């Protein structure tokens with residue numbers, strides 16, 4: 001592909017994706033590369049982790065998770081961004097572990113994922129909170145870029161919010177130990193524990 005065409009495609013597709021987002025009422029704002037890595041580090045994404053990104057944009061979180069050996073899925077409503085994600089995952093050699101679903105993440109079954117990534121607006125966080133609280137398995141981590149969930153207690157670091165689900169108060173007691181010594185207090189900051 002001639003250089004000018006490659007540059008035009010590289011810039012044009014995300015820009016087109018952004019404008020299509022405006023028309024579908026779903027804004028596209030990509031997370032910066034450093035931030036993506038920090039989100040994955042905080043959520044301890046590694047080989048075998050099952051991760052889902054709710055609104056995966058150009059697939060950067062899913063692709064970065066797949067590069068760490070995770071089985072990653074992105075739900076994305078914007079078809080142009082899904083195409084772009086597929087293409088980039090294939091070019092980067094992670095197509096086998098990075099899957100993209102063109103559709104509404106509100107219809108996805110989230111019960112088997114270890115990590116849920118999200119970069120959503122406040123109103124979305126409000127509506128997602130009770131659903132995740134109910135659907136996620138104990139030990140699941142939720143990592144959110146910029147926006148906090150309204151009622152959960154979590155850990156915030158540089159605008160990244162991390163939550164972990166532990167057994168409900170009525171469940172058989174199992175206090176999950178923290179994923180790392182560094183975030184030892186995570187056992188106390190859980191999805192399902194209301195402020």
Ligand SMILES: C[S@@+](CC[C@H](N)C(=O)[O-])C[C@H]1O[C@@H](n2cnc3c(N)ncnc32)[C@H](O)[C@@H]1O
Pocket residue numbers: 021026027028029030031053054055056057058059060061075076077078081103104105106118119120145
């Ligand atoms: C702020 S962008 C984040 C993109 C990516 N996760 C990242 O961090 O770079 C939010 C994305 O969610 C998508 N989106 C919004 N509502 C959605 C829905 N109900 N189902 C699937 N995707 C949705 C938008 O099209 C957009 O690409």
